[in-house]
Amino acid sequence: MKSLRLLPVATVAALAIVVALPVAFVLLQAVFPHLARGSFTAPFSAVRSTLSHGDTLPLVANTLRLGVSVALGTALVGGALGAVRGLFHVPGARFWDLCFLLPFLVPPYLAALGWMLLLQTGGYAQQLTGLDAGRFLFSLPGLVFVMTLNIFPVVYFAVSRALTTTGSRLADVARVHGATAWRAFARVTLPLALPAFAASLLLAFTMAIEEFGAPAALGARAGFSVLVTSIEGRFADWPIDLPGASILSVVLAALALFAFVLQHRLAAGKDFETQTGKPIASPPRDLGRWKAPAVIGFGLVTLVATLAPLLSILATAFSGTLSGGLTLANLTTAHFTALLGQGAEGLQALVTSLSLALGTSLATGVLGFLCAWCVVKSTMRARVLIDGLSLLPHALPGIVVGVGLILAWNLPFWPVTPYDTWGILLLSYSCLLLPYPVRYTSAALRQVAASLEAAARVHGAPTGVVLRRITLPLVMPALGASLMIVFAIASRELVTSLLLAPSGVQTVSIFVWRQFEQGSIGQGMAMGVVSMAVSGTLLMLASHLGGKRGSAG
Template sequence: MNSLRGLSTASVAALAVVVALPVAFVLLQAVFPHLAQGSFAEPFAAVWPTLSHDDTLPLVTNTLGLGLAVAFGTALVGGALGAIRGLFHVPGARLWDLCFLLPFLVPPYLAALGWMLLLQTGGYAQQLTGMDAGAFLFSLPGLVFVMTLNIFPVVYFAVSRALATTGSRLADVARIHGASAWRAFARVTLPLALPAFAASLLLAFTMAIEEFGAPAALGARAGFTVLVTAIEGRFADWPIDLPGASILSVVLAVLALLAFVLQHRLAAGKDFETQTGKPVASPPRTLGPWKAPVIVGFAGVALLATVAPLFSILATALSGTLSGGLSLANLTTAHFTALLGQGAEGLEALVTSLSLALGTSLVTGVLGFLCAWCVVKSTMRARVLIDGLSLLPHALPGIVVGVGLILAWNLPFWPVTPYNTWGILLLSYSCLLLPYPVRYTSAALRQMATSLEAAARVHGAPTGVVLRRITLPLVMPALGASLMIVFAIASRELVTSLLLAPSGVQTVSIFVWRQFEQGSIGQGMAMGVVSMAVSGTLLLLASRLGGRRESAA
């Protein structure tokens, strides 16, 4: 009992530092505008001036409009392709899956910069085809286009896997009983996939409203500002407006939370169970005369979502100068040589990002495993609190977490503070990415028989030994998969890195962003190529090692 109480106390304390503290200070700073000076005077004095400012309502409407437009775009692209992938035999299906998975390795801000180089006036598209799409790119439709291509795989994989699981056998039964093809799809197939579809659209919406790189790179030139860029501006531009940034952060967090509430309300009572007796394989249907159009559609999306931005990134990294254009005479590896040279700041940034990503994986792995076990396997009273705190960051935009950490740790009364050290970045990444190991591990724990742990305790094993020798090995495949996602996202995170990185510390994302600001575009893109190659290689090795361990077991 003492060990259980100790695990509960340790989990709550860790969650209080990683999650609750930054959220609490965002709320406190929004209420008490002089909190940074150690004063609780004039509560709520900054709320109405900030909310009633001429810029606030356009910021909110722009953010909502962008999120809804991107969610609609991902529903069209990801939903349509996912339905075809899940229900029909698509030639080269695994190749298309790989092509649509690659955008996850391309940081959104890097993809946006790649599209700038491709479509702007004098860009690669104009050099190759004569097409000048700069006016389209630097507009709201152009921003939605770029963000949709970066986010749609979330919907594609959710819908395709959900439909592949249910198959088309039940819809075939409806067809036999007289239903039309469209009616069978709408009344049978679609409801079965609706929970996964709704959840993926919610994720697409929240990813869109919290994304910083694409709106900052493309929206700024179109005069289109959103909450996340406005919050960053209140920290970056003098005079610094801490109360205003906090209030806008609360507004952004409320939008994300409302989206979660709406999704749960819409999905309530919409779960379906199938009673089909003995499982029967449901092979995907053939496309028939639609085979060629489907292949063209998949190839077109893969060309836009994967090939085009990667081509632009690689071409820039291998070009001596942008003005030299696409020519053999302009081909060079000088940017890579300068980037990886001994003592170069680019190499230091790469090592820093990989180290932080590895540290984040370790922290979230340990904390996520303990939180998931406390929630799923224990009967302790604190499990509801642990569950809520561990999943809260899933609804918090990164900019909100960054603001909260600045407000929480940049105060004079702390005897020791991680602020202005690399530790503040580790805290921010851990807060943002904790829900991944918690969700994956919780799902694995719910599938594990309780008798295994009970048998170990009957034979005298303490709780720590049971967790280390029995529970952890059984959930390691799911936990390992979540930590690979954590590593990939942490190695490319931008917005909290820009807010929190101390002087002299650069991550890959900061290095690339600043190279663009300083005009060293080739070296920034070279860093992007190296970072994606290293991260992809490490993830592949980790995946293969995990596969070998599973087969050996």
């Protein structure tokens, strides 16, 4: 019983360090502008000056414009394709699903750099076709175009799965009773899929306003600044503005939290539901004369969203020089040789990223398992607090977590601090990625019968032994799949790495970003290829484990 009482205390303490502390210090710094000097004087004095500054309102407006524009773009692309995929028999449907998963393997900042190499003046598109799309790319429409192609799979998979579940059977019933095809779709099919569609659009909005790489790479050249790039600039440019960065972080977090809460309300609300008992299989309809246009549409989106940036990245990674163009004479593997050579800077960055990703997986795995068990299997009072803290990072922009960790640990009164060590990166990754193991493990724990743990306790097993010998093995497939996702994402995280990396320490994302800034684009793209190969392998393993778990269930 003693271990049972200590478990929530230890879990809450760990969550306080990983999650609550950085959030609290962002709020404290926003309220007390002189906090970094150990003073609580002049509370709220920086709030008015920052919010009334001439740049603040345009930053907020630009952030909202970007988020709304990307959400609308994903609605058009992902919503239309998802509806066709969910309601009709599309030739090669599984192949198209795989193609639309590939953009998730390309980090957004790497995709943006790939589009720059493709569409800028003198880029691959101009070399091959004479098309110079540089003016379009470095503009708000160009930024929205690139981010939409990176985010639209969120809407595509949400809509297609929702419509696949509801099928067209109920709409067929409506048509039997005299409804036209459009009326049946508008009054039956669409309302059933609307919660998932709306929630996915809000998620796309949140992802757009939190993204740093694409706005920094493309928006900066167009003179289009958003909150996330401005916050990073207040730390990177002298004089450093801690209160201003904190206040803008609170504004950005408020926008993301509002969208996150609204998304969950829509996803949880069931204004429309079926009352037909056990679901009946409803095969998708045949496209008929629309089959060819549908396949062409899926193929065009695959070409633009998936193949174009990937080919641009691969072409640069295997080209000797950019000026040499796309010729066989310019083909080389020298960038990979230089990247992975013994003692090379790129190899060190890769080892650092993989080590941090492994540490993050282990840390979030242990903490995520404990959080999930406390919430799902216990009746302790602290479970509501644990549930809230463990899922809060899912709604926090990475830039806010980075700002909070700087403010929390760069203070003189700490006897020991992870600041300016690799430990601060481990904390940031763990905070951002904790929700993955919590969600996966919680879902698995709900399928584990309570009688198993009760039987072990009746036979005298303490709580620690029950968790280690019974509960953990049962949820290990789901937990392992989530940790592979954590590893893949942690190995390429950009914004907190740029903010928090100690001097002399480089990760994969920092290496790629700095190589591009310094003009060594080939090595940067080679590192991107290696990173995507590692991430893709791990995500396929995670999918395989998830599939085995589903078939076993």
